[in-house]
Amino acid sequence: MAVPQPEASARATRVRLMIFDVDGVLTDGGLMFTGSGDTMKVFNSLDGHGAKLLREAGIDTAIITGRRSEIVAVRAKELRITHLYQGVEDKRVAFAQLLAETGTTADECGYMGDDWPDLAVMLQCGFAAAPANAHPDVLERAHWVASARGGHGAVREVTDLILRAQGRYDALLAAACAPHAGQ
Template identity: 55%
Template sequence: MSRPAELAAQVRLMGFDVDGVLTNGDLYFTPAGDEIKVFSSLDGHGLKMLMEAGVEVAIITGRDSQMVAHRARNLGIRHLFQGVHDKRAVMRELRASLGLTAEQTGYIGDDVVDLPILRACGFSATVADGHDFVKSHVDYVTRKGGGRGAVRELSDFILAAQGKLDALHQGYLNR
């Protein structure tokens, strides 16, 4: 097993940034100033599969968006933290409330502002189109870009490392 897979096998709580990870990072605004975000359905199902397999999922993001709150509700994500300035502190508090160690946590972010939380987790990842400096400081870099299947790829990687992916896939064949 590769070092990233060994680390991913320990993950019991996975945190996700939004802009550039769950979305492609582009910001769209209507003439009225309302924000529009586009999410991947493949990524969404990857998050659901993580939760089904017993991995807690958290969204920890610096921006505040009603669209993100709606997406989190739609997916059944219980841990949503928006408008966060210190993501590392939020992860530390959430980890403690769930009785987990740093080694049991992971986070995926795409820019240098995510480095403090990425370095505080046992498993860290970024997307293919993340900042180059971030890529050099994480355990895993997806082949796909943010908002374009990167989260699904990461979810599958974690589930495979934990020996759960094949059983989840088989469940769809047996329905």
């Protein structure tokens, strides 16, 4: 995991809503197509659990993605990500809608993206993160960069950073380690 700089940790303490791109962030960016033209994507279970931990800690989550895919809707539902924007040409428009919908300020938002279409929103957010294999222009502008590649644990790294910065990580870990009642 990348060592968070003090500024990145300070910015992470303010995150009330964490937003993710899909291709290159929640997935490795590869696209597989079936013979009938359906798209297949591979998601990382560690990343998914990280999104669930954010929700458990009271941090809202959202997806803003340029592509439209039924599998993304299924994954968002599975992770209980209620704010899903797909087929978005201008992510700034979806971001403005998301802020209005949630009553969150841009400074209270985090965004993890990997390519140019993500930059306009990343630059508005209080905390901008990128996977290790993001485009160089994105890496240059991110407040924090994961050591993992997109689709290979980068989302989990950023969720752990946020939870640690907000002092919630240890309690969530202790709850996971506690024996269940009745055992």
